[in-house]
Amino acid sequence: MQRKKAVVDAKIESAKTSKGLILIHTGIGKGKSTAAFGLLARALGHGMKAAVVQFVKSRSDSGEEAFFRNAPNLNWHVMGDGFTWETQNPEQDLATARKAWELVCGYLHDETVNLLILDEFTYALKYGWVTIEEVTAALNSRPTMQHVVITGRAAPPALIELADTVSEANLVKHAFQAGVQAMPGIEW
Amino acid sequence: MQRKKAVVDAKIESAKTSKGLILIHTGIGKGKSTAAFGLLARALGHGMKAAVVQFVKSRSDSGEEAFFRNAPNLNWHVMGDGFTWETQNPEQDLATARKAWELVCGYLHDETVNLLILDEFTYALKYGWVTIEEVTAALNSRPTMQHVVITGRAAPPALIELADTVSEANLVKHAFQAGVQAMPGIEW
Numbered sequence: 001m002q003r004k005k006a007v008v009d010a011k012i013e014s015a016k017t018s019k020g021l022i023l024i025h026t027g028i029g030k031g032k033s034t035a036a037f038g039l040l041a042r043a044l045g046h047g048m049k050a051a052v053v054q055f056v057k058s059r060s061d062s063g064e065e066a067f068f069r070n071a072p073n074l075n076w077h078v079m080g081d082g083f084t085w086e087t088q089n090p091e092q093d094l095a096t097a098r099k100a101w102e103l104v105c106g107y108l109h110d111e112t113v114n115l116l117i118l119d120e121f122t123y124a125l126k127y128g129w130v131t132i133e134e135v136t137a138a139l140n141s142r143p144t145m146q147h148v149v150i151t152g153r154a155a156p157p158a159l160i161e162l163a164d165t166v167s168e169a170n171l172v173k174h175a176f177q178a179g180v181q182a183m184p185g186i187e188w
Numbered sequence: 189m190q191r192k193k194a195v196v197d198a199k200i201e202s203a204k205t206s207k208g209l210i211l212i213h214t215g216i217g218k219g220k221s222t223a224a225f226g227l228l229a230r231a232l233g234h235g236m237k238a239a240v241v242q243f244v245k246s247r248s249d250s251g252e253e254a255f256f257r258n259a260p261n262l263n264w265h266v267m268g269d270g271f272t273w274e275t276q277n278p279e280q281d282l283a284t285a286r287k288a289w290e291l292v293c294g295y296l297h298d299e300t301v302n303l304l305i306l307d308e309f310t311y312a313l314k315y316g317w318v319t320i321e322e323v324t325a326a327l328n329s330r331p332t333m334q335h336v337v338i339t340g341r342a343a344p345p346a347l348i349e350l351a352d353t354v355s356e357a358n359l360v361k362h363a364f365q366a367g368v369q370a371m372p373g374i375e376w
Contacts, residue, residue: 017366037230046254062233063230063236165362180205
């Protein structure tokens with residue numbers, strides 16, 4: 001009994017842990033980037049300082065950027081330029097992604113930043129623009145209380161291993177399938 | 189060939205459809221309410237008018253409420269009072285939920301509202317505080333261009349049938365499992 005109680009006590013004790021989390025929103029369903037932006041609103045509402053680095057998106061006319069643009073305590077970076085499927089220029093893609101990653105590394109050394117969002121970052125891993133080794137090293141040496149949110153399809157197993165909370169959005173159905181076009185306020 | 193082309197053409201034509209969507213974020217993973225709040229930011233950024241009705245949550249100290257509180261074009265209602273698992277008073281739960289549902293019905297008749305978020309609404313169906321029949325009737329008669337987002341675990345099949353886009357958040361892993369407590373900016 002004493003031993004069992006000790007185990008339970010240890011569990012309760014450990015549940016008091018506070019630390020910076022790595023959260024991943026992956027899967028093919030809708031709601032990955034929006035979940036990150038909802039978390040951003042939540043954190044900013046608590047007076048936390050945050051940064052967003054968008055890896056693939058090149059558009060700056062999104063509703064989220066317009067809405068958050070003037071929020072205090074927030075830096076928002078659109079670092080994508082469309083990438084391969086538009087540019088057809090792998091060297092340019094790599095250079096663009098490395099520039100975005102350098103920016104991220106700066107934030108990963110800044111303990112005043114409480115929440116860092118790497119939107120569509122999984123594609124940077126998929127296309128080999130960053131390696132899992134350098135990402136792991138950079139995330140592991142970040143400030144203790146800094147939260148990092150990563151979004152994008154197909155998060156690789158090594159990234160999931162590294163994360164504290166991972167949510168996979170499954171597509172049950174999508175309006176596209178019924179011929180509804182992308183609309184402002186919904187898709188961007 | 190002519191017939192095949194006609195089918196493809198019809199598909200392209202239909203993909204130009206714009207309409208108010210019903211979007212559901214369900215499942216046990218993290219990122220349902222935050223996806224709705226991210227969509228809220230997106231819509232507000234496009235100058236759309238929105239309303240949020242929270243069915244179960246009773247706390248008004250959340251980061252999201254603090255952040256969105258003063259946003260223009262938005263009404264935010266915390267309608268829950270903790271419900272059964274705290275109140276142990278089923279009659280009070282029902283009365284509270286019916287009051288929230290009446291509020292929702294008002295918004296479902298207001299064509300100036302472009303986006304309506306029913307946060308944790310699936311529980312109102314689960315506990316029988318509202319019926320799927322009245323919900324279906326009210327949603328089907330809402331303004332043509334009004335988007336409705338519903339969050340909560342275990343969305344019933346009839347609600348999924350009614351929806352245009354459904355995303356199910358699966359829990360791959362959660363920091364709770366490793367003994368990390370709920371933290372501001374992450375869970376509320």
